[in-house]
Amino acid sequence: MLVPDWEKEAVPEHVQKAAREMNRAAYQERLRPDPDVRTRLPPCTDQMSGNVRKQVQSLRVLLSSLQAKGKERQWLKHQTSGELDDAKLIEGITGERTIYKRRGEQEPELGTPQEKPKRLKLVTDVSGSMYRFNGYDGRLDRMLEAALLVMEAFEGYEQKFRYDIVGHSGEDYRVEFVRSDRPPTDNKQRLQVLKTMHAHSQFCLSGDRTVEATRHAISSIAAEESDEAFVIVLSDANLERYGIRPEEFRRVLTSNPDVNTSAIFLGSLGDQADRLSEQLPSGRSFVCLDLKKIPQILQQIFRSGMLS
Structure with a gap:
């Protein structure tokens, strides 16, 4: 059951402060080093790697086939x-x-060696609603699997494609999970990333900073030199609850023609995701309630970037 915002605002400040401190303490405890990281991960995690195995292979085939895009002087x-x-x-x-x-x-010829890496910034939704409604449609599990898919598929392609994974919630719009210069190199490191993402969603304050996160991701990646730049925003489409209008999100998504931007909605209350997707630019938004569709969506995003 959702607590109305007016009821939250009516709670005395000292009670809110005490709740935030308890929340932070629980969050830090969850992130304490664990000799067996699996013991503190959500129950579904043991199955995640197996769930994404086929999708990982499909995405790796795509990555190996991508051609240089950067124009040569x-x-x-x-x-x-x-x-x-x-x-x-x-x-x-x-x-x-x-x-x-x-x-x-001049546009590079087909087969021209790629001189600079392509860049991807995966902007993940680790807001409280992802955790709260996970039992309703599995949105948080799906988001964690999507992050794991990227981490596993991109391993070994660091010279060709560098990626970051950042998160946004009511607390922050640039929570750092994976840095492009320090990607996870084994299962334990990847599972630690998932653990941190899950814990943030469980203990973060309410709110939504999707627009700020998208704007920052676009501006930061545009400032880098790359063969091609992509920003992919993962969200549960729960924007209207916080007064975020589709046209506001649309403006941010289309704010920089040099960055290929897309939004993938991994959860939906009713037809919420479909309605939001219809109001965003065609080819830039996708509703994905089945992780098996992720490789096809990523293929469409990367291929459209090559053709633009």
Whole structure:
């Protein structure tokens, strides 16, 4: 049962402060080092790796096939203006006009080696509603599995594709779970990431900072040099409860043409996710209540980036 916001606001400040301190203490206790990390993870975790095995293989096949996208700066020949091309002096004498060359950017040819890594920032929803409604539709389990899918699939592709996993909730809009320069390298490290994500969702304060998280992810990744940049936002579509209008989220998603942005809704109360997705740009939003669809969605996102 949801507690109305007006009832929460009516609670005296000293009671709210005591509750927050108890909450923080429980959160820190949950994150204490554990010799067997599995003993403190949600029950479904033991099955997660098996659940995503086929999806991991599909995504790895996709990653291995991605081509370079970044434009190369080189001499563009056969121009009508610019610097005279010495190799076309004879053509100039005969009246040919395209005898110049100039420096410019050119799309790489198919098969061109990728000089810079592609970049992905996976923005995960670790808000309280993910934990609260997990029993309703498994949204938190699905989000953890999606994060595990990325961590396992991208292993070994660090030179080609670097990724971060960050989270957002009512407390913060940039909770760091995985850094691109320090990705998890074994099952224990990956499970520790999932443990932290699960604990944050369980103990965080209520609220929603999806828009701030998306804006920050886009601006931070745009400031980096990369072959291509992607921001993928995972959410439970529970935005209207906090007064966030679809057009506000839409503006942020489309704020930078140099960054490929998409939203994937992993949970929904009724048709909430469908209604929100319909009001976002076509090809930029997906409703995914079945993790088996994630590789196909990621393939569509990465392929559309290559074609843009």
